[in-house]
Amino acid sequence: MNMIVTPASPATPNGTTRPQVRIVIVGHVDHGKSTLVGRLLHETGSLPDGKLEMLKAVSARRGMPFEWSFLLDALQTERDQGITIDTTQIRFRTNSRDIVLIDAPGHAEFLRNMITGASQADGAVLIIDALEGVRDQTRRHGYLLHLLGVKQVAVVVNKMDRVDFSAERFNEISDEISAHLLGLGVKPTAVIPISARDGDGVAERTDRIGWYKGPTVVEALDRLEPAQPLEALALRLPVQAIYKFDDRRIVAGRIESGSLIAGDEIVIMPAGKIARIKTVESWPVTPVAGRQGAGRSVGITLDRELFVERGDIIAHANSAPRETRRLRARIFWLHDKPLAKGDQLLVRCGPKESRATVVAIEKAVDPGELSSVENKAIGLNHVGEIDISLSNSIATDPYTENPRTGRIVIEVSGRIAGGGLVLSVDAGQRALPVDIVPVESALRPDERSARYQHNGAVVWLTGLPASGKSTLAKALERRLFSNGGSPILLDGDTLRAGLNSDLGFSAADRSENIRRLAEVATHLARNGHIAIVAAVSPAREDRAAARHIADTSFREIHVATPAGVCEERDPKGHYKKARAGALASFTGIGNDYETPQAAELVIDTSTRTVAEAADEIEQMLKTTGVLFDEVVDLAANI
C-alpha cells in the first residue's frame, strides 16, 4: 500500500490536527534497528501499559538479559531466529508529528519484506553500526530507497558507545554514506551519532556526543514532511473497472494525479478517444458536485458510449500520457530465477497489464557491491535497466514526469517478482502520436456514404481455419459491390504476404498481425468503405484490441462451423499437416481458439448456403446501421 498522506491529518478528539508521517527503518542486519525502535517507543512514551514488564518477565523466564529489540519481536519464530521477519506498523508521537513506524528487517533473505514496508514510507531512517561501518546491505537499502522514491532519508550511526563516541569515526562513516546517497540523488536530511541502547542522540544530545550539533533522531523525525498528493500534475485516472449495476455505466478508479470535475473534456488512453465527463457518481449521495483531486477513489459517467476497459488511463486532452509498446525501466528483482534477455513476463502499470518480452538488459548490478556490473541477467535482490517490448499498447509516463503512473511491477507465474521506474517510453520503436499531424481527407464521410448508401465499417470474420471465412468474405464483397457499395477485402493470409511478412506465428506476432489488420481496416472504415477482414484471430484479447481500435464501426461475425466439418473440408491441407506434426502453432486441432462471447452475428456454414449466410450478414449490417434502408433513405432525401 502506498497511501498519500496530506498535511491535513487525523483530527483528534480535542480538535487538534497533526501531520501523520510514515517512516521505515532500514539498514544492515544487527546494526541495531530493532533496538532503536524499542528505544524510540520508550522515549516517546508510546509503550502499552505492561508491555515492557511482560517482555522483561519473558526474558527472565528464558534466562536472557532484556533487550530493547524484544519489543518488536512479537512473533515466536522471530525470537527463535534472532531476526525480525516482516513489517510491523507501530505508532508514536513526536512534538508535532504522528509517526507510523513501518519496521523492516535487515536480513538479506527478506529484501522483499523491506521493499513491501519501504514502499509505504514518506521517509526513512538508515542505520549503520559505528564499528562495522557501511556494509553491503546498507548500500543496497540506500539504492532501494531511491528506486522506491523515498526522498527523505535520515542516517543514524549507531553503537557510538562501541567506538568511544569518536567524532572522527563518525565523520568517516558520515562522509562515505553521504557520498553514496548523493550519487543516487538522495540527500540525507541528517546524519546523527547515537547509542540506541543507552539513549544518546535518540531524544537527547548527551555530553558523550557533545561535539555533535545536529538534530536528535526524534527531532529529525519531527521535521519529516508527509508526501504531498500530486494534484499539481496532469490528470491521471487509471480505470479499475466499469460497473453497470443499474442504468448507469460507471467508470471507476482512483485519481493518481491532477483533478477532474463534471464537464471536463477527457481523452481515454491508449486508444485516444475523446469524451466529456457527465457526472461524478458516489454513494449515498449522488452525483457529487465540485472538483475531485488526487488520491480520491471515484466513479464517473461519460457523455457517450465508448469502449473503455480496465487499465485505460483517463487524462485531459492536452496533457495525455504516452501510448507505447516499448519501455525502458530501472528495476529491482526479487525472484530466485535471474531475469534474462528474452524472458516472457507480465508487466503491470497501474491496473493495466500486458504480456512482455525482455529485449535488452543493461547495467545489472548488485547494489550492495556496486562493482560487479554485468549485462546478461539480473539476479535475486539485484537491480538493472531493461528494455521491454509489450504485446499490448499501454499509456504511461516517465517517472520523472509522474512518479505514480511512471512505475511498473513485474509478475512471474502469478507472483510479484520485481518492480521499478519507467525511465523512458518508446525507445524509437513507434513515433509518438504528438509528433504526427494526420492529413485529413478532402471528402467528408457523409459525401461518401451518400454515394455508397452505407457507413464505413469493419466487418471482422473470425473462426477456425476452413470454417468458410474467406468464402463468405468474397460473397459479401460481391454483394455489397453489386449494390453500389465500396467493400474492400482484407484477407489475413494475403496481408501476411506483404504488409505482415515480417511476422511469424508466436503469440506476440499474432497480436501484432491482428493490430495491423485492425488499423488498416479502421482507416478504410473511417473513409466510408466497408473493410471485410477474414482472419482466424483465435485470441479473444486480440479481437478485443481490434474492436478497441475500430470502436463503434466494429462488427464481429463468428463463423462457427463445427471443428469436425472444418477439418474434413481442409482445402489448404493444413489440418492434415498439423496432425502429422508438420505445422507448428496451427489453430484448429488444439483448444487454442477462444470462442467470441459477444459477436454481432454467429454463422454456422455447415447448415446454410453461402447465399443464405450472406443474407444474414446483410441483414445484420442493416439492423446495426451500416447499410442504409433504401426506402427510409429515399424518404429522408425528399
Next chain:
Amino acid sequence: MHLLKDDSAANGLSSPAFTVRAPAKEFSADLAPSMDHLDQLEAQSIYIFREAFGRLKKIALLWSLGKDSNVMIWLARKAFFGRLPFPALHVDTGKKFPEMYRFRDHYGKEWELDLRVEPCPPIDAVDPTLPPAARSAARKTEGLKMALGKYGFDGLIAGIRRDEEATRAKERVFSPRGLEGNWDVRDQPPEFWDHFNASPPQGAHLRIHPILHWTESDIWAYTKRENIPIIPLYLSQNGKRYRSLGDQDITNPVASTASNIDEILVELEETKVPERAGRALDHETEDAFERLRVAGYL
C-alpha cells in the same frame, strides 16, 4: 459489447440498490477540497475492494457483526455505489451475544446483503492441545474451512487491522493462504505500490484486508462521521463496555465510562490497554494467537 472482465467476480450481478439523487446545483471549478485522514483511508480501502472484486473470481466478505466489519460493508457499498456485489458470510459459533444476532438480522435485510450464515463444528472436532479459549476460537476456523469448501471462494475479505495485535501487523493486504487455509508468515510475496498478488494456487484462497491500515480510533471516527450503526454493547453500561466483540464465553468487557463515540475516541487517546485485552485467547500463552493464525484463524 461486453465491458466487464469475463472471469472476475464482477460477472453476473444484478440487484438494484438504493441511491440518493443529489439535487443538481451550480458548482465552481475551484481547487479540489483537500482530503483528511479519513478520506485517505476510505479511498485506499475502496481501491482494495475494487481490486479484489475485479481480480478474483468468487469472493465473500466475512461479517463478524463487529465495528470493523460494519465499516467494511459501508466501504464496500461506497466502492460499488450502494450495494455489496458478493455474499456476506457469517461463520456462526452460535455463541454470540443476542444483540449481535438482532443486529445481523436487521441490517442484513436493510442493507440488502446476500447473507450466508454458516455453522461451526462441535468443540470435540477441534485440536485438544490448544488452551480452552483458543480451542473455542479454533472452532470458527473449522467453520470457515467448511464454508470455503462448500462455496469454493477464492477470496475472503476480512476486517483485520495491523494495530490490533502484533501478528496481524505482519499481514499483507492480499494474503495468500495454503491449500489447508494456513498462513505462511515466512514466505509472503512482496506487495508494493498497490499491486497485489491476486493469483491463488488452484484450490487455495486469498485473504483480502481492506482496512489493514486503519486503527481502532480511525474505525470509531469514521463510524461517527458516516453514521454507521453499531451494536450498543460497545457503549458503557454500569461502568463497563466491550472494545471488541467475540463469543460470549471468551469475551469480557473493559472498565469504561464512554457512553458515546466521542467519549470512546477520548478514551482511546488516553488508554494504553490493548484493544483485545478482553479477548481471553490472546493471553493464554505467548504463541496461541500465532498458532491460530498459521492454521487459518483471522
